[in-house]
Amino acid sequence: MNFPFVLPTKILMESGVSSKVGEHLKELGIHRVLVVTDPGIKAAGLLTPIYASLEQAGVAFFETDQVKPNPRSEDCNRIAVQYKNTGIEGLVAVGGGSAIDAAKAVAVLMTHEGRIEDYEGENTLKCNPLPLVAIPTTAGTGSEVTFFSVITDTARQYKMSLLDVRLAPTLALLDSELTAKLPRSIAAATGMDALTHAIEAYTGKMSNPISDALALHAIRLISKYLVAAVEERDNNEAREQMLIASLIAGMAFGNADIASVHCISEAIGGMYDTSHGVANSIFLPFVFQHNCDADIYRHSQVAICLGVDPSLSEHDAANAAVDKLFSMIRRLGIPKFSELASVKEGDLTAA
Ligand SMILES: [Fe+2]
Numbered sequence: 001m002n003f004p005f006v007l008p009t010k011i012l013m014e015s016g017v018s019s020k021v022g023e024h025l026k027e028l029g030i031h032r033v034l035v036v037t038d039p040g041i042k043a044a045g046l047l048t049p050i051y052a053s054l055e056q057a058g059v060a061f062f063e064t065d066q067v068k069p070n071p072r073s074e075d076c077n078r079i080a081v082q083y084k085n086t087g088i089e090g091l092v093a094v095g096g097g098s099a100i101d102a103a104k105a106v107a108v109l110m111t112h113e114g115r116i117e118d119y120e121g122e123n124t125l126k127c128n129p130l131p132l133v134a135i136p137t138t139a140g141t142g143s144e145v146t147f148f149s150v151i152t153d154t155a156r157q158y159k160m161s162l163l164d165v166r167l168a169p170t171l172a173l174l175d176s177e178l179t180a181k182l183p184r185s186i187a188a189a190t191g192m193d194a195l196t197h198a199i200e201a202y203t204g205k206m207s208n209p210i211s212d213a214l215a216l217h218a219i220r221l222i223s224k225y226l227v228a229a230v231e232e233r234d235n236n237e238a239r240e241q242m243l244i245a246s247l248i249a250g251m252a253f254g255n256a257d258i259a260s261v262h263c264i265s266e267a268i269g270g271m272y273d274t275s276h277g278v279a280n281s282i283f284l285p286f287v288f289q290h291n292c293d294a295d296i297y298r299h300s301q302v303a304i305c306l307g308v309d310p311s312l313s314e315h316d317a318a319n320a321a322v323d324k325l326f327s328m329i330r331r332l333g334i335p336k337f338s339e340l341a342s343v344k345e346g347d348l349t350a351a
Contacts, residue, residue, distance in 0.1 A: 003208035005255050006165055009134075009145045011247065013174040015240075018135050019049035021092060022057025024171055028131060030090040032060040034083050036103035037094040038067045041137055044181045050094060050135070062086060067095065070152045070159070070273055071102035076116045080109030090131040093169075096190060097141025097150075097276065100134045104149035104167045107132050116151055120160040125167075134169035137178045139229065139242035140190025140277055142197055142250015144172035152270060159266040174247060176240040184230055187242075188332035189277025191226040194218065194246040195328075196280040200259040201252035203291060203298050211256035214248040219305035221245035230332055261287045272343060281334040285325035292318040 012024070025033060033054070041047065042065045054061050064079050079102075088110065093103035105116045107129035112119065119125060134144035143149075147168040152159050179187070198218035201211050222245045228238035264287070265279030292299045292315075300314035303321035312320060337343065 001209075005208065005210045006147070007145065007251060007254075008147070008165060008168040009170065009172050011145065011172045011174065013243070013247075015177055015236075016175060017173045018046075018094075018175040018178055019053050021050055021133060021135065021173060022053035022055070022059050024173070025054070025059050025090065025092070025133065026057050028090065028133075028170065030059065030131060032086075032088050033062075033090045033092050033133075034086075034088045034106070035061055035063045035092045035094060036067060036079070036106060037063065037065050037099050039065050041065070041095050041099070046137060046178055046181070047094060050092070061092075062088065067099045067102045069098050069275060070269055071098045071105070073105075073116050073151050073153045073160075076102055076105040076109065076151060080106050080116075084110060088130065090133065090170075092133045092135065094135045094137060096136065096138035096186070097143045097193075100136065100141065100143035100169070101149045101151060103132055103134070104129070104143075104169075105151050105162070108149075108162070108167070116162075117153055117160070119162055120153075122163045124162065125164045128166050131170040133171045133173065135173045135175065135178070136243070136246070138182060138186060138190040139179055139239065139246040140193040142194065142246050142253065144169055144174070145247060145250045146254040148254070150266070152273075157270050159270040172247070174243050176236055176243055179229075179239045179243065180233065180236075184233075185333065186277075187230045188226075188334060189275050189281060190246075191222060191229065191242055191277075192281035192284065192329065192332065192334065193277035194242070194249045195222045195226070196261050196284050197249040197253040197258060198222065198245075199284065199288065199302055200261060201249065201256040202302060203295060204257055204259040206257040208256060211252040214252040215256070216301065216305050218245045218249035218252065219302055222249075223306045226328070227331060259287075260291070268343075271347060272340065274340060278334060278340075281329045281332070282337045285322055285329070288325060289322045292322075
C-alpha cells in the first residue's frame with residue numbers, strides 16, 4: 001500500500017475560540033489582516049467579538065463583506081486589487097465555504113500577479129499565498145482544512161477549482177457558538193454537504209486507510225446529530241459534533257477527493273447558482289444507488305454507519321441506506337430537483 005496524507009492546518013476547537021483570534025494572529029506574527037465575510041454573517045453580529053479581539057490584540061484590520069454564495073471570480077479579483085497595497089500580512093475568513101474559498105483565492109492574488117482564473121487547476125501557484133485563519137460558521141464545507149478553492153467563473157458559467165497544498169488555511173478556529181444562529185435551511189444543506197464529502201471520500205477510488213477512518217466516523221456523527229442540530233437550535237452538543245463531523249469529512253475528502261455527486265452539483269451550480277449543499281443533497285441518494293454494485297462492501301459499510309441494521313446482507317443494507325438518505329433529505333426539507341425554479345430540461349445536455 002502506498003498513499004500520502006497531508007494536513008497542513010493547525011486546528012483549535014473550543015467554544016468561544018473565535019473571540020481569541022487576535023491572540024492567535026499575534027502568535028503567527030500577523031499584525032494587519034483583511035477579514036473576508038458576507039453580509040449575513042455581519043447582520044447576525046458574529047463579527048463583533050472577533051473585531052473586539054483584533055482591537056485588543058492590536059491587530060489592524062480591513063473588512064470585505066461582499067462574498068456571495070458560490071463565490072465569483074470577478075469579486076475575488078476586485079477585492080484583491082482593492083487591498084493589494086494595504087500592507088496586509090494575512091486574511092481571516094469568517095463564514096461558510098463561500099467566504100473561506102473566496103479568502104483562499106484572495107490570499108493567492110495578494111502574492112501573485114493576474115486574475116484568479118490564471119491559477120485554475122492543480123499546483124499552479126508560484127509561491128505561498130498570504131496566511132489564512134479560517135473561522136467556519138457552518139458545519140458542512142470542511143474548507144477550513146482543505147487545499148481546494150472552488151470559484152465560479154461567471155463568464156463561463158463554470159465552477160473552477162484551484163488545488164494546491166499551499167491553499168490550506170494556516171489555522172482553523174472551530175467555535176460552536178457561531179453556528180447557533182445558522183438558519184435551518186443552511187444548517188440542513190451544509191450538513192448534507194458534509195455527509196456527501198464523507199460518503200464520496202469513502203466510496204471513491206482515491207480512498208486510503210486514514211481517510212476511510214475519518215469518513216466513516218463523520219458518517220456516524222452526521223447520522224446521529226444532523227437532524228438534532230437542524231431542529232434543536234439550542235442543542236450545543238449536536239452543533240459541536242456536526243462541526244467535528246464537517247472537519248474530519250474535510251480532512252478525508254481533502255486526501256481522497258470527491259466524486260460524481262460533486263461533479264454533477266458543480267455543473268448545476270455553475271449554470272443555475274444552486275446552493276452547493278442543496279444540489280449535493282438532491283443527487284446523493286441517486287448516485288449512491290447507482291454506484292452500489294461497483295463496491296457493495298463499501299456501500300454496506302456506509303449503510304451501517306448511517307444506522308442501518310448490520311445483520312442485513314450487504315446488498316440489502318446498501319438498499320436500506322438509499323431509503324435512509326431519501327428520508328433524511330425529506331425530513332430536512334431539501335427541495336426536489338424538479339422544484340428548483342430555474343432548471344430547464346433542455347439545459348441538461350449543456351450542464
Ligand atoms: Fe462539498
